Amino acid sequence: MNCRAILPLVLSLLAGPAVLFGQATLRLVTTTVGPLTFATGGVPPSQTVEAFNAGSGNLNLTLSSSVPWMNANVGTSRNCTTRSGQCLPITISFQTGTLTRGIYTGILTVRDPNAIDAPQTVTVTIQAGGGVPDNANLFVAPGRSTEVPFTTNAAIDGRNAPAWLTLALEGGGTFRFIYNYRLVANAGSLAAGNYTGSITTSGSSFAPDNKTIPVTLSVTSNPIAAPSPSTLRFRIPQGGGRFTQFITMNNRGLGNLAVSTVTPATTAGGTWLTGATQPNNAALVRVEADAGTLAQGTYAGTITLASNAANGNQVIPVTLEVIAAGPPAASVGNVLNIGTYGRNEPVAPGGATAIFGEQFVTAGTQPASPSALPLPTELGGVRVFVNDVAAPLYYTSYDQVNFQIPFETVPGLARVRVDRGAQRGNTVSVEVQARAPRIMTYFGDYGIVVNGNDGTLVLPRAFGVPNGKPARAGEVLVIYAIGLGQTSPTVTSGVGSPAVEPLARLDPPPAVTFGRRGPFNQVNALPFFAGLAPGFVGLYQINVIVPDNAPVGDDVPISLDMDGIGSNAARIAIQ
Numbered sequence: 001m002n003c004r005a006i007l008p009l010v011l012s013l014l015a016g017p018a019v020l021f022g023q024a025t026l027r028l029v030t031t032t033v034g035p036l037t038f039a040t041g042g043v044p045p046s047q048t049v050e051a052f053n054a055g056s057g058n059l060n061l062t063l064s065s066s067v068p069w070m071n072a073n074v075g076t077s078r079n080c081t082t083r084s085g086q087c088l089p090i091t092i093s094f095q096t097g098t099l100t101r102g103i104y105t106g107i108l109t110v111r112d113p114n115a116i117d118a119p120q121t122v123t124v125t126i127q128a129g130g131g132v133p134d135n136a137n138l139f140v141a142p143g144r145s146t147e148v149p150f151t152t153n154a155a156i157d158g159r160n161a162p163a164w165l166t167l168a169l170e171g172g173g174t175f176r177f178i179y180n181y182r183l184v185a186n187a188g189s190l191a192a193g194n195y196t197g198s199i200t201t202s203g204s205s206f207a208p209d210n211k212t213i214p215v216t217l218s219v220t221s222n223p224i225a226a227p228s229p230s231t232l233r234f235r236i237p238q239g240g241g242r243f244t245q246f247i248t249m250n251n252r253g254l255g256n257l258a259v260s261t262v263t264p265a266t267t268a269g270g271t272w273l274t275g276a277t278q279p280n281n282a283a284l285v286r287v288e289a290d291a292g293t294l295a296q297g298t299y300a301g302t303i304t305l306a307s308n309a310a311n312g313n314q315v316i317p318v319t320l321e322v323i324a325a326g327p328p329a330a331s332v333g334n335v336l337n338i339g340t341y342g343r344n345e346p347v348a349p350g351g352a353t354a355i356f357g358e359q360f361v362t363a364g365t366q367p368a369s370p371s372a373l374p375l376p377t378e379l380g381g382v383r384v385f386v387n388d389v390a391a392p393l394y395y396t397s398y399d400q401v402n403f404q405i406p407f408e409t410v411p412g413l414a415r416v417r418v419d420r421g422a423q424r425g426n427t428v429s430v431e432v433q434a435r436a437p438r439i440m441t442y443f444g445d446y447g448i449v450v451n452g453n454d455g456t457l458v459l460p461r462a463f464g465v466p467n468g469k470p471a472r473a474g475e476v477l478v479i480y481a482i483g484l485g486q487t488s489p490t491v492t493s494g495v496g497s498p499a500v501e502p503l504a505r506l507d508p509p510p511a512v513t514f515g516r517r518g519p520f521n522q523v524n525a526l527p528f529f530a531g532l533a534p535g536f537v538g539l540y541q542i543n544v545i546v547p548d549n550a551p552v553g554d555d556v557p558i559s560l561d562m563d564g565i566g567s568n569a570a571r572i573a574i575q
Contacts, residue, residue: 022055022056023055023056023057023114023115023116024053024055024056024057024058024059024060024112024114024115024116025053025054025055025115025116025117025429026051026053026054026059026061026110026112026115026116026117026118026120026332027051027052027053027054027117028049028050028051028110028120028122029049029050029051029052029080029082029083029087030049030050030122031120031121031122031123032122032123032124032125033047033049033092033122033123033124033125034047034124034125034126034127035103035125035126035127035131035151035178036124036125036126036127036153037126037127037130037131037151037152037153037206037209038096038126038127038128039128039129039130039206039207039208040099040100040101040128040129040208041097042096042097043094043095043096043097044094044096044126046091046092046093046094047091047092047124048089048090048091048092049089049090049092049108049122050080050081050082050083050087050088050089050090051074051087051088051090051110052080052083052085052086052087052088053086053115054117055115055116057114059088059112059115060112060114061074061088061090061110061111061112062110062111062112063090063108063109063110063111064108064109064111065106065107065108065109066106066107066108066109066298066321067104067106067107068095069094069095069096069099069104069106069126070092070093070094070095070106070108070124071092071093071094071095072090072091072092072093072108073090073091074088074089074090075088075089075090075091076088090108090110090122092108092122092124094126096126096128099126099128100128100129101128101129102127102128102129103125103126103127103128103131104125104126104127104128105123105124105125105126106123106124106126107121107122107123107124108121108122108124109121110122113426116415116427116428116429117332117427117428117429118332118426119329119332119426120332127151129208130152130206130208130209131150131151131152131153131209132150132152132156132201132208132209132211132213133148133150133183133213134211134213135213135214135215135216136148136183136213136214136215136216137215137216137218137311138185138215138216138217138218139217139218139220139224139252139253139310139311140185140186140187140217140218140219140220140224140252140253141187141219141220141221141224141252141253141254142187142190142191142192142219142221143187143188143189144186144187144252145184145185145186145187146184146185146252147168147182147183147184147185148182148183149180149181149182149183150180150181150182150183151178151179151180151181152178152179152181152204152206152209153178153179153206154179154203154204154205154206154209155169155179155203155204156179156181156201156202156203156204156209156210157201157202157203158183158199158200158201159199159200159201159202160198160199160200161197161198161199161200162195162197164185164186164187164188164190164195164197164217165183165184165185165197165199165215165217166183166184166186167181167182167183167184167199167201168181168182168184169181170182183199183213183215185215185217187217187219190217190219191219192219192220192221193218193219194216194217194218194219195216195217195218195219196214196215196216196217197214197215197217198212198213198214198215199212199213199215200212200213201213218310218311220253220254220310221253221254221255222253222254222255222308222309222310223251223253223254223255223256223257223307223308223309223310224251224252224253224257224309224310224311225249225250225251225252225257225305225307225309225311225314226249226250226251226252227247227248227249227250227305227314227316228247228248228250229247229316230316231316231317231318231319232245232247232287232303232316232317232318232319233318233319233321234289234318234319234320234321235321235323235358236289236290236291236320236321236322236323236363237291237322237323237324237325237326237358237359237363238291238294238295238296238322238323238324238325239291239292239293239325239363240291240325240363240364241290241291241292241363241364242288242289242290242364243288243289243290243291243363244286244287244288245287246278246284246285246286246287247284247285247287247303247305247316248283248284248285249283249284249285249305249307249309249314250283251283251309253309253310255308257282257283257307257308257309258282258283258307258308259277259282259283259285259305259306259307260306260307260308261305261306262275262276262277262285262303262304262305262306263275263303263304263306264287264301264302264303264304264318265301265302265304266299266300266301267299267300267301268299268300269294269299269320270292270294272289272290272291272292272294272299272301272320273287273288273289273301273303273318273320274287274288274290275287275288275303285303285305287303287316287318289318289320291320291322294320294322295322296322296323296324297321297322298319298320298321298322299319299320299321299322300317300318300319300320301317301318301319301320302315302316302317302318303315303316303318304316325359325363326359326423327359327420327423327424327425327426328357328358328359328360328382328417328418328419328420328423328425328426329357329358329359329425329426330355330356330357330416330417330418330425330426330427330428331356331357331358331428332428333428334355334356334357334428335347335353335354335355335416335428335429335430336353336354336355336356337351337352337353337354337436337438337482337483338352338353338354338402338440338482339352339438339439339440339441339481339482339483339568340438340439340440340441340568341354342438342568345436345438346430346431346432346433346436347405347430347431347432347433347436347483348405348432348433348434348435348436348437348482348483348484348485349405349406349407349408349409349411349432349434349485349486350404350405350406350407350483350484350485350486350491350493350538351404351405351436351482351483351538352394352402352403352404352482352537352538352539353402353403353404353405353430354400354401354402354403355384355400355401355403355416355418355428356399356400357399357418357425358398358399359398359420360382360396360397360398360399360400360401360418360420360425361380361381361382361396361397361398361420362420363398365380365398367380367395367396367397367398368380368382368395368396368397369394369395370393370394373494373495373496373535373537374392374492374494374495374496374537375392375393375394375404375494375495375537376392376393376494377390377391377392377393377494378390378393379393379395379396380396381420381421382396382401382418382419382420383418383419384401384403384416384417384418384419385415385416385417385419386403386405386406386409386414386415386416387409387410387414387415388415389406389408389409391403391404391405391406391493392404392406392493392494392537394537401418404493404494404537404538405432406493407486407490407491407492407493408493409432410432411432411433411434412431412432413429413430413431413432414429414430414431414432415427415428415429416428416429416430433565434485434563435483435484435485435562435563435565436483436565437481437482437483437484437510437560437561437562437565437566437567438481438482438483438567438568439479439480439481439558439559439560439567439568439570440480440481440482440570441568441570443459443463443465444571445568445569445570445571446459446570446571446572447479447480447558447570447571447572448479448480449471449477449478449479449480449558449570449572450477450478450480451469451471451475451476451477451478452475452476452477452478452543453475453476455467456468456469457469458470458471458477458572458573458574459572459573460554460555460573461573462554469573470554470572470573470574470575471546471572471573471574471575472546472574472575473546473547473548473549473550473574474545474546474548475545475546476543476544476545476546477543477544477545477546477572478541478542478543479512479541479542479543479544479558479560480533480539480540480541481540481541481542481560481567482538482539482540484506484510484530484540484560484562485506485562487504487505487506487507487531487532488504488505488506488507489502489504490504491504491532494537495537496534496535496536496537497531497532497533497534497535497536497537498534499534499535500534503529503531503532503534504531504532505529505530505531506530506531506540506562508562508563509526509527509529509530509531509542509562510527510530510542510560510561510562510567511524511525511526511560511561511562512524512525512526512527512542512544512558512559512560513557513558513559513560513561514546514547514550514551514556514557514558514574515550515551515556515557516557516569521551523547523549523550523551525544525545525546525547525550526544527542527543527544528543528544528545529541529542529543530542530543542560546574550574551574552574552575553573553574554573555571555573556571556572556573556574557569557570557571558570558571558572
């Protein structure tokens with residue numbers, strides 16, 4: 001079957017019960033605090049985050065804050081308040097008297113050099129002066145709506161607003177500590193032009209939330225700029241060189257949006273920030289930060305984007321945090337399968353996996369990929385260990401390494417670490433199951449599924465992809481997946497699967513479900529081949545014929561079931 005045309009896409013993505021570890025293992029009951037609302041010049045109440053040990057031995061925690069307005073200390077062990085067992089209370093206190101009105105975010109880092117799944121961070125958000133905006137200047141295309149989100153710590157009412165303006169509360173339970181509101185302006189049948197009004201909020205026990213908010217609505221047929229992301233943050237080790245991020249200028253209005261100038265500015269540290277539009281794409285902006293010889297610390301800057309948008313210049317706050325150069329640092333909870341990159345999902349022996357963090361390679365070092373099989377266990381000076389076994393490597397870079405979970409990994413909670421040369425990284429954990437099937441996805445949650453006859457992606461025609469079209473009943477589909485475990489005959493970790501008989505087949509093969517699960521919605525089919533894709537490492541393919549009674553449409557879900565374990569539901573188009 002001619003499916004080779006899609007394999008570069010796949011390769012670009014490649015580029016049991018839990019057990020306690022025999023050493024201390026850090027767990028935090030929560031990793032976010034806030035937003036905490038308080039009056040300007042005041043201080044929010046102290047907060048407590050509980051830490052506990054999911055392994056053996058003892059935790060010896062140290063804390064550090066990224067901002068001067070937040071401190072923390074570790075108390076003595078006591079009974080947990082949110083779970084059974086013993087916890088270490090981490091008390092977070094604030095010194096916010098000099099903060100002006102606005103939203104502030106700080107990072108509390110919890111460390112134990114001898115513990116698994118450390119360090120971890122707690123993100124703390126505070127709102128000086130409350131979350132209700134003082135005013136709102138909104139831009140919207142004719143017939144559309146726009147909104148301003150904000151949060152409060154108490155319920156409020158919105159009154160005396162013009163017909164085009166409403167206050168909406170997001171859904172939630174009866175007991176809540178944070179209220180998420182949206183100030184919604186709907187152009188409806190309004191003609192192009194400017195409209196003014198106001199809305200009065202009342203009923204809050206926090207006095208600054210009770211106010212009259214002046215609102216201006218501009219209904220326009222011109223482009224409306226909506227940059228994404230709205231803020232940028234760089235973390236670069238000392239002497240680490242230049243790092244790049246991108247801003248996309250989305251258009252929420254009409255016409256064509258184009259950025260005319262990009263103006264960087266910094267408040268300290270010299271000209272460490274640069275920015276420019278990308279050739280052939282006037283709505284994509286490349287932003288670079290260069291730590292150079294800067295000392296450790298936090299530096300602030302902005303990127304101002306001038307365009308033809310009705311809402312004028314867009315100012316993007318930029319933060320540069322210069323950190324100490326050090327060993328590889330993997331992020332807890334960021335060992336992910338590369339099929340879906342879903343958090344809190346298990347992986348399987350033989351599965352293609354990514355680990356995220358920082359300083360996996362020396363800053364400025366170019367990403368590396370192997371040139372031949374079998375996959376190496378050292379690439380660009382980087383090694384990954386799973387339960388102290390060196391793993392085959394697909395790709396290495398500063399903040400991401402792709403590797404294969406060795407087939408010999410025993411199901412359970414596995415230890416993973418990244419070493420750079422002689423520098424040993426921290427150890428993080430991931431759950432390993434004998435099988436953790438995942439259909440590889442692209443274009444959102446559409447599966448990497450191709451027509452077995454011509455190799456075209458099975459996508460809606462409306463996508464406009466040159467090599468994409470819907471499938472038909474009776475056609476052969478090739479579904480690409482990971483995490484299906486060992487095959488018969490077995491295959492060695494890092495080695496390409498056999499390209500001639502006997503091929504590496506799954507026994508028994510997974511069932512393929514077309515449609516949503518349920519006795520009246522799904523249509524099941526058995527593949528005529530299911531196993532490792534010949535000549536590849538950790539990549540599976542499932543060849544199946546589209547049943548005559550399969551559902552039709554542009555978003556038909558398909559899924560796999562193997563040994564009673566279901567995969568994710570990916571979408572395809574069937575006509």
